[in-house]
Amino acid sequence: MISLNVNNTNYSVDVDPATPLLWVLRDILGLTGTKYGCGIEVCGACTVMIDGQREHSCVFDVSSAAGKKVVTIEGLSPDNSHPAQEAWIKHQVPQCGYCQPGMIMACASAMEAGHYGDEILSEMKHICICGTYARIKDAVREL
Amino acid sequence: MTMTTLTSTLPTDEIAATLATEKLNRRGFLKFSANGLALAFALPLLGRSDAADAAITTQELANAYIHISPIGTISLAFGGAEMGQGSMSGLAQILAEELMVDWAQISVVQALANPVISYTTGGSSAVSRRYTTLRTAGAAARELLVAAAMQETGDTNRDNFKAANAKIFYVPDAQIWWEYGELASAAAGMTLPADLRLTSPADFRLIGKPLPRVDIPAKVDGSAKFGLDIFLPGMVFAAIKHCPTIGGTLKSMPAKPSGAIAVVACTASHTRGSVIAGSKNAVAVVASNTWLASRLAKKMSVSWSLPLSTANVDSAQILAYAQGQLGNGVALVAEPTPPATYTPQTFAPVIQADVANAMGTPTIDATYTVPYLAHATMEVLNCTVHIVYSGTAPVSCEIWAPTQSATAVAANAALLTQLPTTAITVHTTFLGGGLGRKIEQDYIWQAIEVAMAVRKPVKLTWMREEDFGHDQYRPLGLTRVKAKLAGGKIQAWSYRTVSQSITAQRGRLKAGSVDSQAIEGAIHLPYELGNYLVEWVPLDAGVPVGYWRSVGASINTFAVESMMDELAKAAAIDPFTFRYNHFKSEDSRALATLQAADLLSSSWRKQLPAGRAWGVAIAQAFGTWVCEVVEISQPAAGTLRIHRVDCVVDCGTVINPSSVEAQMQGSILHGLNATLWGDAVFKAGVATKLNFNSNRVMRLTEMPAVRVQIIPSTNPPSGIGEPGVPPLAPALANAYARLTGTRIRKLPFFPNATMGGI
Numbered sequence: 001m002i003s004l005n006v007n008n009t010n011y012s013v014d015v016d017p018a019t020p021l022l023w024v025l026r027d028i029l030g031l032t033g034t035k036y037g038c039g040i041e042v043c044g045a046c047t048v049m050i051d052g053q054r055e056h057s058c059v060f061d062v063s064s065a066a067g068k069k070v071v072t073i074e075g076l077s078p079d080n081s082h083p084a085q086e087a088w089i090k091h092q093v094p095q096c097g098y099c100q101p102g103m104i105m106a107c108a109s110a111m112e113a114g115h116y117g118d119e120i121l122s123e124m125k126h127i128c129i130c131g132t133y134a135r136i137k138d139a140v141r142e143l
Numbered sequence: 144m145t146m147t148t149l150t151s152t153l154p155t156d157e158i159a160a161t162l163a164t165e166k167l168n169r170r171g172f173l174k175f176s177a178n179g180l181a182l183a184f185a186l187p188l189l190g191r192s193d194a195a196d197a198a199i200t201t202q203e204l205a206n207a208y209i210h211i212s213p214i215g216t217i218s219l220a221f222g223g224a225e226m227g228q229g230s231m232s233g234l235a236q237i238l239a240e241e242l243m244v245d246w247a248q249i250s251v252v253q254a255l256a257n258p259v260i261s262y263t264t265g266g267s268s269a270v271s272r273r274y275t276t277l278r279t280a281g282a283a284a285r286e287l288l289v290a291a292a293m294q295e296t297g298d299t300n301r302d303n304f305k306a307a308n309a310k311i312f313y314v315p316d317a318q319i320w321w322e323y324g325e326l327a328s329a330a331a332g333m334t335l336p337a338d339l340r341l342t343s344p345a346d347f348r349l350i351g352k353p354l355p356r357v358d359i360p361a362k363v364d365g366s367a368k369f370g371l372d373i374f375l376p377g378m379v380f381a382a383i384k385h386c387p388t389i390g391g392t393l394k395s396m397p398a399k400p401s402g403a404i405a406v407v408a409c410t411a412s413h414t415r416g417s418v419i420a421g422s423k424n425a426v427a428v429v430a431s432n433t434w435l436a437s438r439l440a441k442k443m444s445v446s447w448s449l450p451l452s453t454a455n456v457d458s459a460q461i462l463a464y465a466q467g468q469l470g471n472g473v474a475l476v477a478e479p480t481p482p483a484t485y486t487p488q489t490f491a492p493v494i495q496a497d498v499a500n501a502m503g504t505p506t507i508d509a510t511y512t513v514p515y516l517a518h519a520t521m522e523v524l525n526c527t528v529h530i531v532y533s534g535t536a537p538v539s540c541e542i543w544a545p546t547q548s549a550t551a552v553a554a555n556a557a558l559l560t561q562l563p564t565t566a567i568t569v570h571t572t573f574l575g576g577g578l579g580r581k582i583e584q585d586y587i588w589q590a591i592e593v594a595m596a597v598r599k600p601v602k603l604t605w606m607r608e609e610d611f612g613h614d615q616y617r618p619l620g621l622t623r624v625k626a627k628l629a630g631g632k633i634q635a636w637s638y639r640t641v642s643q644s645i646t647a648q649r650g651r652l653k654a655g656s657v658d659s660q661a662i663e664g665a666i667h668l669p670y671e672l673g674n675y676l677v678e679w680v681p682l683d684a685g686v687p688v689g690y691w692r693s694v695g696a697s698i699n700t701f702a703v704e705s706m707m708d709e710l711a712k713a714a715a716i717d718p719f720t721f722r723y724n725h726f727k728s729e730d731s732r733a734l735a736t737l738q739a740a741d742l743l744s745s746s747w748r749k750q751l752p753a754g755r756a757w758g759v760a761i762a763q764a765f766g767t768w769v770c771e772v773v774e775i776s777q778p779a780a781g782t783l784r785i786h787r788v789d790c791v792v793d794c795g796t797v798i799n800p801s802s803v804e805a806q807m808q809g810s811i812l813h814g815l816n817a818t819l820w821g822d823a824v825f826k827a828g829v830a831t832k833l834n835f836n837s838n839r840v841m842r843l844t845e846m847p848a849v850r851v852q853i854i855p856s857t858n859p860p861s862g863i864g865e866p867g868v869p870p871l872a873p874a875l876a877n878a879y880a881r882l883t884g885t886r887i888r889k890l891p892f893f894p895n896a897t898m899g900g901i
Contacts, residue, residue, distance in 0.1 A: 023434035032372035033365020073365035096227030097362030098575030131809030
C-alpha cells in the first residue's frame, strides 16, 4: 500500500509502485481533472504540484509521491478563486478546455515560486491545439 | 447562464418519450406540457440540403427543445458537440435573445441521444445554420407565454403585452406582470399565433455581444467531464492495440497476459473504409487501470496477417503514384458546369481545347503538394460503455463518448447489441478537441465490443501512439496549376487536383462523379480567370482518410492562393492589387475582406524592419471569408519566426464576437502547425510518427501575435470553426517567397521536426 496526500486528503492505494501518479489520480482516486495527453512529458496536460513544485504526473512514479503533498486542479481552490482561475475566466481562455488544468497548474506553481507575468509564461511551454495561447498570455500577464 | 448536466426541474424522460413518438406540426413545432412548457423543434442537420431543411416542418421528429418550468427555470437542450468552438453558448445566446431573457436566466443542458435529441456536429454549421430556427423557436415560446397572459387578462390586443427579463408585462397596468414560470403550464395549452415577431437586429441585446461562455467555469477547476474523465463504480479499463500495419488483421487470438482481466478482438467500423471495415484489426487489453492495460497491450505479442501489398499505404509510393495520376489519371470536370447543351463527356474535350488554346505556353506551371495529416486532438479517442445484462441477454446500453455524432453512436450501439434504440442512451461528454476526428465511429465500435465481452462498465482508451498511428488522416493532395498572364491579367487557368476521396473510401461516391469535398476551395473562386478548367482526379490509396478541420479547402486553398501570389510576382504587381484586379464584381464580400486586411496591416507592412517579409492569402470556406496577412523572418537557415498574423473575417451576422476571435486564433494555430510541421508519414503500411515528440506543434512561448478584425454584417451567419485554417498555409508560403525568393510548393516547411520534453 502506498500512502498519498492529495489535495489535503490522505489515501492508501494498492498499486504497482511504478504506476505513474497520473493514472492513480485518474483511474483509482477518480480525480480526473488532471489530463493524459502524451505520456512522455512533452505536452504538459498532466501537470500537478508536488510539494509546491511543478511535476509531470504522467512520468512521476506514484511511489515517489508518497509522503509528499500533491495538489491537483481540483485542489487549487474550492470555488475557482485562485487568481489564475479568475484570470482564465475573465479572459475566456478555454476552448475545448482539455489542456487547461495543466496550463493552470503550471501557472499556479510558477506563481508559488514568486514569479510574475512574462516570467511565468516563459515556463509554460505546454501544448494547446485549440489555440488559446493568445488569451493565456493576456491572462498570465495580469498575474 | 449556466451549463448543467441535468436540472431537477427538467422532466427529461417524459420529454424524451414524447419526442420519440410525437411529430412536429406543420409549422415545425411540437408543444406540450411537461412540468411547465416544453417546445420542441428540429434544428437543420449537417449533410441535409437547405431545401430538405425547408421541408422539415411536418411529420418530422424534433431534435431540440426549450423547457420553461413553473419555477421559472429556462433550459435549452443541446444535442450537438461542444468541442471548444462555443456552439453550446452560441445557440443559447440566440435563444435568449428572442425569448427575451437575460444571459443569466438561461441554462444549457447537454441532451441525451436516445436517440432522438441529437445531431451531428461538423461543417462549421453548429450555430450558423441554426440561427433562424432557434430565433423562431425562441419567439414561438415567448408568444405562447404572451398568449397565456392574454388569456388571463381577457385582453386580446397583443400590443398590450411586453416580454422582457423572463417576464410578461401588461402595458395598460404596471401592477400586472407575470414571471415566465407562472405562465409556463398554461402556455403549453395555447395556440401558436400566426405572427411570431422576430426581434429586429437593431434591437438585439445579446446577439453580437461577447457574452461569457457557459462551459468555461467548469473548464478551469477540473470539473468539466470529457469522455476520458468518465468514472463509474466497478469500471474496468481497456487499452487498444491495432495491427501496426494498416490493413492487417488478427491472425490468432493472443493469450490473456498475466495481470489482465481480458483480451478482446475488435472489429473495424465502416468509417475506416470499405476495404478495412468488418475486419478484426485490433485487440483490446482490459485491466484494473488504463496504464496497466496499456503496458500489457504494448508488451503483448500478437500475430497479425499482413496485407499482400502495402504499396498503397506508403507515403513515397503513394506520392509517386499521385504524380503519375496527375498526368495520366482520369480527370473529372469540377468547374465550369457543362451548359445544358452538352453532356459531361462531350463538354470536357471542348473546354480542355478552349483552355489549351488560351493557355499556349503557361506563364507559370506549378505543382503544389500537401501531405496526409493527423488530427492530434488533445484528448485521445476514448469511449465508456455500460451494458446491463439479464442472464446472457443485454437489456440496456449506456454510452459516454466525446463524439461529434451521438446519433451515429446510438445507431451503432443498436446494430452491435441488437437492442432497440429505446434501450440505448448516449451521453455526449465535452470533447477535448474534435477537429473532425470524433465524427468517426471506430473507437465507439471497439468500446461496445469490449463491454459486450467483459460485461462490466468499461472505458476504452487509445494511448497517444495509437491515436497518431491509426487516425483517419487528412488526405494527401497534389495539385497542378497552369496559368497564363497577359497584360497583368489571367487569361487562362488550368487546375487539376489529385486526392483521395473520403466519401469514395467509404463506398458512398457514385462512380464518375466529383467528390464535392475534394474540390472545396478550388471552385467558386472570387477571381476572373479567363478560360478556365478545374478538374479532380480520384486517388486510390489505402490510408484511412477523414474530415480534418476545413477538409478539402485545406488542400486547394494552398494551391490557389500560392499560385495567385506567383502570378502577382510574375506580373510585378503587388499581391493585394493583383487580387483586386481579378475580383469578380459580384464578390463584394471578398473585396471588402481583402481591403480590410490591406488597411489593417498596411501600417506595419509599410515599415517592415530589414529581414522581415509579409504574405497574404484570402479564401472562402463554409460561407465565411477570411484573409490572413503573416509577418515572418528567418533568424537562421532552416528556421522561421512568425511575428504576427492579422486576420479579417466576414462571417455574416456575428453571434458572439469573442467566440469568432477565439476560432480565428485557433484556426491560425492549426494552420501554423500543419504548414510548418504537419506530416503523417507511412512506411510499408505503418505510420511512423506516433507521439508529439515526432509531431512538432507550436508551443505557447512561440505563438505570434494575432489580431482579428470582424467585418460588421447583416448577412445570415456563416461558419467560424474551420474557415480560418485554409488561408494560413499560402499566406506563410507567400511571405517566405517574398523573404527568401524561394517558393515552398510542398508542405510542410520542416518535415522532420521534433519536439523535446518540457
